[in-house]
Ligand SMILES: Nc1ncnc2c1ncn2[C@@H]1O[C@H](COP(=O)(O)OP(=O)(O)O)[C@@H](O)[C@H]1O
């Protein structure tokens with residue numbers, strides 16, 4: 682129920698309502714002197730909104746995500762993420778940037794032989810520094826990790842080995858681990874590509890709920906159009922490294938989206 686004092690932001694945060702936490706301007710990226718794989722990309726991510734990043738394979742989605750965490754080379758343009766000016770960052774700056782960005786991956790990237798709880802606790806390593814995984818986390822960290830597992834609906838699995846969980850459950854653990862960082866931004870690169878449709882909805886609902894409730898931007902790359910339309914406030918569509926579409930999801934037409942998926946990609950080869 683919503684009251685006057687409720688902390689929940691409105692579902693779709695109007696662009697400009699609050700300053701963006703991520704701003705990318707005229708971004709160009711080439712790997713090792715190769716062709717441009719991102720060519721003049723603009724992107725704003727506002728607090729509380731879920732933005733679906735669409736585009737066929739090779740369109741540059743993962744590269745764009747990697748530039749936001751300093752893992753891809755910025756050839757030119759500006760990339761600001763949660764106050765960090767990414768292209769100029771040195772080692773310590775990159776560490777601070779990455780502590781502010783929670784990441785979720787297609788393959789979950791959990792440590793399978795460790796417990797679910799320990800996997801979530803590793804999200805705190807950004808603040809705790811190297812610790813002994815067998816017992817080096819504080820009681821406060823453990824409490825917080827349990828709260829997060831409860832939030833994602835799998836507190837009852839805390840003691841089990843991560844690899845014993847289903848894919849949907851593992852992805853929820855990965856989301857709890859990302860939250861353990863206290864992220865200012867969440868990036869999810871194809872987080873449901875390994876899940877069946879029902880679990881995909883659960884995971885995407887969870888991510889969007891986090892965006893709204895915690896007031897952080899979530900950028901989620903997807904290649905299934907109906908999932909993007911159902912689970913995002915805004916869509917940014919890439920084709921051959923260029924933004925072809927950037928619009929509120931509710932206002933998108935099929936014609937605007939069709940060019941993202943016309944499988945005429947040979948021209949994109951270098
Ligand atoms: N590490 C890399 N080195 C060289 N080229 C890369 C590298 N990563 C991706 N690419 C190229 O950049 C383009 C965009 O790839 P990517 O960002 O992975 O797209 P998507 O995630 O949309 O499938 C592709 O042509 C791909 O081959």
Ligand SMILES: [Mg+2]
Nearest residue numbers: 742743744870
């Ligand atoms: Mg990719």
